[in-house]
Amino acid sequence: MTGLSGSTAPLQDIFDCALLDLDGVVYVGADAVEHAPAAIQVARAGGMRTVFVTNNAARTAQTVADHLTDLGVPTGPEEVTTAAMAAAALISAEADEHTRVLVIGGTGLRQAITDEGLHLVESATQSPTVVVQGFTPEIAWHDLAEAAYAIAAGAQHVASNLDASLPTERGFAPGNGALVAAVVAATGKQPRSTGKPGPEIFHQAARASGAQRPLVVGDRLDTDLAGARAAQIPGLHVCTGVDGPTQVLRAVVAHRPAFLGLDLRALAQVHPEPTRAEGWWTCAGAAARIKGEAVVLRRDGGDVRLGEQTNEMDVDEVRAAAAAAWEASDAAGVDSVLPVDLPHVRMVDQG
Numbered sequence: 001m002t003g004l005s006g007s008t009a010p011l012q013d014i015f016d017c018a019l020l021d022l023d024g025v026v027y028v029g030a031d032a033v034e035h036a037p038a039a040i041q042v043a044r045a046g047g048m049r050t051v052f053v054t055n056n057a058a059r060t061a062q063t064v065a066d067h068l069t070d071l072g073v074p075t076g077p078e079e080v081t082t083a084a085m086a087a088a089a090l091i092s093a094e095a096d097e098h099t100r101v102l103v104i105g106g107t108g109l110r111q112a113i114t115d116e117g118l119h120l121v122e123s124a125t126q127s128p129t130v131v132v133q134g135f136t137p138e139i140a141w142h143d144l145a146e147a148a149y150a151i152a153a154g155a156q157h158v159a160s161n162l163d164a165s166l167p168t169e170r171g172f173a174p175g176n177g178a179l180v181a182a183v184v185a186a187t188g189k190q191p192r193s194t195g196k197p198g199p200e201i202f203h204q205a206a207r208a209s210g211a212q213r214p215l216v217v218g219d220r221l222d223t224d225l226a227g228a229r230a231a232q233i234p235g236l237h238v239c240t241g242v243d244g245p246t247q248v249l250r251a252v253v254a255h256r257p258a259f260l261g262l263d264l265r266a267l268a269q270v271h272p273e274p275t276r277a278e279g280w281w282t283c284a285g286a287a288a289r290i291k292g293e294a295v296v297l298r299r300d301g302g303d304v305r306l307g308e309q310t311n312e313m314d315v316d317e318v319r320a321a322a323a324a325a326w327e328a329s330d331a332a333g334v335d336s337v338l339p340v341d342l343p344h345v346r347m348v349d350q351g
């Protein structure tokens, strides 16, 4: 199944637990995403559980929970899974009485390792068997050097995540992946990573919440939705963060969502499945087809070409167009038949 799925009931009635990304899904910077707190409240009231899943390894589950509570989404630490917790769980699962862990990272990572009951050491001279590395702005050359010494002496290298960049108020700064790469440049040994887009963090979140039918919700195709595919959990993509409809239309197989929505209100909605008929892909009242490198939408006044006659689509049009674009791309054996410079498309509320 590489295309969009449909549902005959609201997603929150079909799936028992939402594994929600944070930035771009629940909040952007200091502010809650529009409709997010209310939509989460509605989903919870209907019986859906929520777990917040973040690649951030610097903050503890309690800190993340407090932040969400401040934004109007009352959350306990048991509803948070961080990449640090996923790394600690992986190390714990493989640990024996000889396991000693050198933590290169922040409070969140240190706390997660301690919570798993693992034996911490402070330096490479204490013969750690595992180096676990996560981001904190306090990391210095001395820390990276300790990691390199330990790994050279035979310790395993586990990274909480490999995000190359970190969005800040002033732009993109080096993320954990960049600092891990500095260690790898010295050791020549590739680490394992537990964060998105790997499946580990989602498996851990689903396990911790006892979810039977989890649903991943994210705003980034190459991390959240790729991780969902890797974990074989259906993914809902919302267009309130990094990737919008343009990126969805050009999504490669491994990054494609199972469901698509404008924002978290999509949890309470029934999702019609796109179907193919006489050269068109239709979804509810919308219809789209691919002509060469262009998306053509069938509208009341006649056919319109995306990027030329319109830059706006409603959610059913994006669903139909995505189904059409993905089918054409797969048939052509390419990542996407649509051009890299496909104009920016905005998804509009159906009202």
Ligand SMILES: [Mg+2]
Binding pocket: 021, 022, 023, 024, 025, 218, 219, 220, 241
């Ligand atoms: Mg995000």
